[in-house]
Amino acid sequence: MAYTLYLLARSGEPVAQRVILQLIEAAMRLDSAISSAPSGDGVGWAAHEVSTSQDLGEQSDDPLLDLFVPRTGGGPILLQVNTRPGAVRQEVDGALRNGAPGPVAGSDTLIELTLSGHTTDWLIADVISSVAMRLWDAVMYDEELGFDISFDEHA
Known part of the structure; x- marks a missing residue:
């Protein structure tokens, strides 16, 4: 099952x-273990698969992880960026209807x-979202928790 985390930002680009x-x-x-490979692009959008070489077994104290999941990096995270005005505006409007904070406007x-697979490398998602927040005042949300989300729920 896939999990998608969204960030709305003011990149100016x-x-x-x-x-x-x-x-x-x-x-x-910020993290030299992160690597990236382009996975597609078009007018107003681009996507990369982002992964890491770190051992995800070190992030978990779950003994079942050692038994059933190879001790390697997690599956790649699909990172997508969309700057098409209509698509972004639609997402912003929906976010504002659902109580988004002011900067979203x-x-x-x-x-x-988009994270999927048996093991999820939350560190990559945390690094990327932190960078977006620092560079562009991004606001993070997901469809389940809305804007009351942090990586503490996934650590």
């Missing part, structure tokens, strides 16, 4: 390919992190 590269490069400066960029 209309070219999604530039936004995603800036985001990935900043994340890689000026957003021009939608960032999506």
Whole structure:
């Protein structure tokens, strides 16, 4: 089952390919174990698969993880950036209807992190979302918890 984490941001950049590269490069400066591979792009959107070489068994105290899941990095996280004005505006409008904080109103960029697989590398998601928050005042949310989300629930 996949889990998607969303960030609405004010990047000021209309070219999604530039936004995603800036985001990935900043994340890689924070964590050298992060790697990225392009997985598609088009007008107003770009996607990369982001992964890490770290052993996810070190993040968990679950003994079943050692028995059933190979001790390797988790599956890649799909990072998507969308700067198409209509798509971003639709997401902003929905977020505002659901109680989004004020900074969301000026957003021009939608960032999506899709996590799936047996093991999830929450550290990658945390690094990428922290970078987006620092660079562009991004606001994070998901469909279940809304805007009351933090990585403490997943640690």
